[in-house]
Amino acid sequence: LEALTRPTWATAMGRDKFGLWAEFEVKGVKSRMRWIPPGTFVMGASPAEKEWAWTDETAHEVRLTRGFWLGETPVTQALWEAVMGRNPSRFRSADRPVERVSWDTCAKFHTRLNDLVPAFGARFPTEAEWEYACRAGTTTSTYAGDLEVLGANNAPILDGIAWYGGNS
DSSP states (O other): OOOOOOOTTOSEEEEETTEEEEEEEETTEEEEEEEEOOEEEEESOOGGGTTTSOTTOOOEEEEEOSOEEEESSSOBHHHHHHHHSSOOOSSOOTTSBOOSOOHHHHHHHHHHHHHHSTTOOOOOOOHHHHHHHHHTTOSSSBTTBOOOOOSTTOOGGGGGTOOOTTTO
8 A cells, every 4th residue: 555644735634444534624614635646557448349439549557656645526516616606507506516517617716725725636537547546446437337228318337426317
């Protein structure tokens, strides 16, 4: 297991069955980050995905030489409001993900969050970082196994891990 010291932005840090976490706080709202260690993985469509994946999505090995912190959950409405001063979401609840925001507004959120939490370094993950974290050490199309599309809005493996057209 990788030994890391508590980042200066963290108000708490620990390890559980999912790995290392660090918590930060903005105006009384706590949020947790997960440490994603460096490693190598196959990025792109797995053989099981070929029938529905983008045709130009060729599987290839990618090596991430540095670990990174990634939000444990999507940004909550409570955190968004603490940072941005307002909540643009239609389906309101403090612990739900913020919605109805653009990429540009999210970039402004990162800037303001970094102003409020010195040395935090919030940013969008790269495409490789995102896929590496989502695959969680597996070689399948999702961390729960290969995705099987059984028809329009019917991919049962997603039911337990995502909100999509088949379970919404």
